[in-house]
Amino acid sequence: MADQDSTAAVPASDEKAWEGMVKNMLRAEMMRQGVSYAALANRLAAIGVQDNELNLKNKIGRGRFTAMFLMQCFKALGVEWVHVPASLEEASRITGAYALAAGPRAPTK
Numbered sequence: 240m241a242d243q244d245s246t247a248a249v250p251a252s253d254e255k256a257w258e259g260m261v262k263n264m265l266r267a268e269m270m271r272q273g274v275s276y277a278a279l280a281n282r283l284a285a286i287g288v289q290d291n292e293l294n295l296k297n298k299i300g301r302g303r304f305t306a307m308f309l310m311q312c313f314k315a316l317g318v319e320w321v322h323v324p325a326s327l328e329e330a331s332r333i334t335g336a337y338a339l340a341a342g343p344r345a346p347t348k
Contacts, residue, residue, distance in 0.1 A: 258302030259331030260324065265299055265309060267339035268316050282315035 250256075269279060276299075277292045284290075288311050290298075298304050313321065322343045324330035330339060 253327075253331075256327050256331040259333075259335060260327055261304075261309065262299050262302035263330055263332075263335035263339055264321070264324070265312055266336035267342075268313065268318055270336060270340040272316060274316060279312065279315065283311060286311065286315055288315070 269275075274282070275292075276295045280290055280292050280295055283295075298308070322339075324335075324339060324342070329335060332338070
């Protein structure tokens with residue numbers, strides 16, 4: 240996905256933007272924890288989900304996967320709190336994963 244002008248609005252119906260946001264949310268969590276695709280494959284295997292590093296790279300890179308897969312990844316990563324970005328535009332940008340990784344963390348108890 241090409242980097243978008245930050246002043247242009249992204250229509251809510253833009254599937255590519257939604258795909259970009261969801262893959263960036265997952266990548267951001269991997270970055271926060273320092274987890275590679277190979278390590279994610281191992282963590283998924285530990286909860287009974289068989290996938291390999293190359294398949295994960297391709298699936299996540301496309302941003303087209305089921306909600307079930309996203310939840311399996313979050314479970315494997317130990318995610319208990321998910322921050323949904325307010326801006327689809329910012330979250331879907333090519334640099335969105337970095338921005339999301341640096342963004343809000345889970346609330347403290």
